[in-house]
Amino acid sequence: MTLRLYDTRTAQVHDFQPLEPGKVSLYYCGATVQGNPHVGHVRSAVAFDILIRWLEASGYEVLSVRNVTDIDDKILEKSAASYAPDFQADSDYPAHEPWFALAYRFEQAFHNAYDALGVRRPSHEPRATGHITEMHTLIQRLVESGHAYPSTDGSGDVYFDVRSWAAYGELTRQNLDEMQDAPDADPRGKRDPRDFALWKGHKPGEPETAAWESPWGRGRPGWHLECSAMATKYLGETFDIHGGGLDLRFPHHENELAQSAAAGHGFARFWLHNGMVTFDGEKMSKSLGNTVSPEEMLAAARPKAVRYFLGQAHYRSQLVYKPGSLQEAEAALERIEHFLDRALPHGAEGRRARVPSAFRDAMDDDLNVPAALAVLHETVRSGNTALDRGDASAAQGLASETAAMLQILGISEVPEPQVAGGPGETALAQLVESMLSSRAEAKAAKDFAQADAIRDQLASAGVHIEDTPQGTQWSVKSGG
RNA sequence: GGUGGGGUGGCCGAGUGGUGAGGCAGCGGCCUGCAAAGCCGUUAACGCGGGUUCGAUUCCCGUCCCCACCUCCA
Structure with a gap:
């Protein structure tokens, strides 16, 4: 079975064959760094992280690019607001912050969130502001071929002429003609209200640092242009996969496609879009005020459980978050980890096991992670059964497969929170061990009341214990 | 108004023309001094109305409802 992927443009699942055998070129939209990330951003990154890992596990060499949009209206607005006399600074937005400082600060916040959840860095992570000349070349080409024109109102804007491109909307x-007009449609110097800005003329009051010289006057890039320019620069005029959130299909990706195709580029061969994260059925977004940040999730559950949760639904489905979701993920993950601990007490290092063919088939089927997880859990059950009947070698084989599956899903590489290995931990271990040996004595003396009292005491302190044939194991439980 | 995607058991969430994933939660059993963990078994679903079919949750028609996009958005 070969990999099959759903392509938004054709609205069908197709066999995936890369342009160049053995290699995959992938561009996926990163963030506009105007605020802190929420889990929706991270879900998207996790989805494409899983895609990349699966492509690599399938033997492809993957060249991946994820952009950073470090200039746009909102970044400039927020920076400008921070200089206003009545500005109320808070922990997210300090006073007097230049736009580029604000953008860089949030770029780092996104990195922190990605890193915390084991999302690997792309091969390249270009910033919009670093590719002004590439954008100029593209605009020039579109103007010359009659698909773009400078605004007639003297604003210095340059627009893409949607009516000049018959395939627009594909x-x-x-x-x-069927599209609903934007309520605040401002025709400005446009030929059609749907024409979008490739270049935005510098406006009085905007910082000089946010303007670049161009053949059409000083200004800054429009939103969609950067992705076309950077994808082409790093991946070529035609590349394999372009990804992003479902909400980027229109207008962002539609416009990217139009401007690149009009410039004569083949552009993306597959368009992949991940579903939204919802809270009680509503899309998470800042304007609705129903966002949950990665920090909040990481405070509520272990990073691996958060990653498990974010990756567990099919990437095209909406992911429903509700209170309790993380605890369910935690329980499922612990079941898996507990088996690995039992079967491979010394870790899963060494040979990289193959994954079960059912897992492979599920992943090849448009990355059907829920089905793949079913295989994973069935493997865990088989492994536990093997352990119960004393077949350590079978159990180890199944554990290696389990570890390989966790690797592909990106769960095993999620960094665990730092447990200070300092004196505090040593002291805790000594105290717990001492209590456990008292309990063992009580048990030996058949004083079960005393033994249970010790167990309860430990439990109330968050120390969970388990009697096994190898002795009593203990662990500190986080959360509830 | 246009476009796309949905409505599956208590919850999350795949999938399929017939033997009905998986997880979480529940129940019964084994194990355990009791637990925990694990294993075995088990309860329970396919928005509504028609149609096609030997048989539909899966296909077709109608209908209701939900979500996303058409304005910045992962």
């Missing part, structure tokens, strides 16, 4: 199968 990605989302929309007809220009």
Whole structure:
């Protein structure tokens, strides 16, 4: 079975064959760094992280690019607001912050969130502001071929002429004449209200640092152009996969496709879009105020459990978050980890096991992670059964497979929170061990009341114990 | 109004023209001094109304509802 992927443009699942045998070029949209990340951003990154890992596990060499949009209206607005006399600074937005400092600060916040959840860095992570000349080349080409024009109102804007490009709307199968007009449609110097800015003329009051010289006057890039320019620069005029959140299909990806295709580029061969994260059925977004940040999730559960949760639904499905979701993920994950601890007490290092063919088939089927997880859990059950009948060698084989599956899903590489290995921990271990030996004595003397009292005492302190044939194991439980 | 995606057991969430994933939760059993963990068994679903079919949750028609996008958005 070969990998099959759902392509938004054709609205069908197709066999995936890369442009160049053995290699995959992938571009996926990162963040506009104007605020702190929420879990929706991270879900998208996790989805594409899993795709990349699966491509690599399938033998492909993957060249991945994820952009950073470090200039846009909101970044400039927020920076400008921080200089206002009545500005109320808070922990997210300090006073007097230049736009580039604000953008860089949030870029780092995104990195922290990605890192905490085991999302690997892409091969390249270009910033919009670093590719002004590439954008100029693209605009020039579009102007010369009659698909773009400078605004007629003297603003210095340059627009893409959607009516000049017959295929406009092909990605989302929309007809220009059927589209609902934006409520605040401002025709400015546009030929059609749907024309979008490739270049935005510098406006009085905007910082000089946010403007670049161009053949059409000083200004800054429009939103969609950067992705076309950077994808082409790093991956070529035609590349394999372009990804992003479902909400980027229109207008962002539609516009990218139009401008690149109009420039004569083949552009992306597959378009992949991940579903939204919802809270009680509503899309998480800042404007609705129903966002949950990665920090909040990481405070509520272990990073691996958060990663498990974010990756467990099919990438195209909406992911429903509700209170308790993380605890369920934690319980499922602990079941898996407990088996690994039992079967491979010394770790899963060494040979890299193959994954079960059912797992492979599930992943090849448009990354059907829920089905793949079913295989994983069935493997765990088989392994536990093997352990119960004393077949350590079978159990080890199944444990290695389990570890390989966790690796592909990116769960095993999620960094665990730092447990200070300092004196505090040593002291705790000594105290617990001492209590456990008292309990063992009580048990030996058949004084079960005393033994249970010790167990309860430990439990109330968050120390969970388990009697096994190898002796009593203990661990500190986080959360509840 | 246009476009796309959905409505599956208590919850999450795959999938399929017929033997009905998986997880979480529940129940019964084994194990255990009792637990925990594990194993075995088990309860329970396919929005509604028609149609096609030997048989539909799966296909077709209608209908209701939900979500996303059409404005910045992962």
